[in-house]
Amino acid sequence: MPRMHALELLPDDAGVGVVRRDWQALHDAGLPSQLDHRGTTNSPHLTVLAAPALAPEDEERASELVGGLLPMEVQTSGIALLGGVRVSLVRLLEVPDDVVRAVLGLRRQVADVQHRGWLPHVTLARRIARSDVPAALAAIGHDESVMTLTTLRRWDPDAGTVTIL
Template sequence: MPRLHSLELLPDDEGQEAVRAQWQALADAGLPSQLDHRGATNAPHVSVVEAEALPDAALDVARARLGGLLPVTALVGGVLLLGEGRVTLARPVQLADDVVRRVLAVRVQVPERRHLGWVPHLTLARRLERADVPRALEVLAGLDADRDASLELRLTALRRWDPDAGEVHDL
């Protein structure tokens, strides 16, 4: 599968720390975690769109529709399992309707996008064996007991991941 370009919304430093704490807890339990991704650009994020190429129109719409809107508040809670076989463990992200409309305006500019629908989420772990899901949920439940069941994040940055150059660029 080719490496995909993406547009991503990133939380502020406090939000980054909160998500990374979840990554660390999973890793400490011997489970897959996004900490396993050693790339310098690896950071908690909400993907807006992923594709083999991002048209200039999508970048222009992203700057105009999303860039000027930031920061936005997101509510994170619950757990998502995405995929078949080995799964991706993620936290769903709830955003205001206006933010969702603006994201969709960007996504329609990318006809060859990876996913036709949008499920805003923060990835915690990839390639988690289904047999390990109960243990992962226990780890996360322990973290959730230490704070409110939901987490409020401020999404403050919009960036583009360019896998061809191996770089991220703020928009």
């Protein structure tokens, strides 16, 4: 399976703090956490799309359609589990309708986008055993918060680079 190129929205420092508190709580509870991912590009983010390749015109469209809506406030709205035997634990985000329309419009124009539709979320942990889900939920709690997304970036896994658009 090819590594996925991605377009991502990043929160401001306060939003980073909101997500990192969850990462730390999971880590402190001895559970998998995105805090354990030591990659230099690992940071809290909302993935707009992922695809096997992105063309320069995809970046341009993303800047026009989505980047032009920044900054934007989003609300955490719940917790979800994604996956099978082992799951990813995510916080769902409520995003403004104009952002949803822009992202879906962009996704229609990019070839081979991974996953149908768009489920706005920030990942808290990957590969959690289902038996550890109750402990994970207890660790992070259910507080809702508002975050401001301020930056659109492109992740190129082939080059190992992040580019701010």
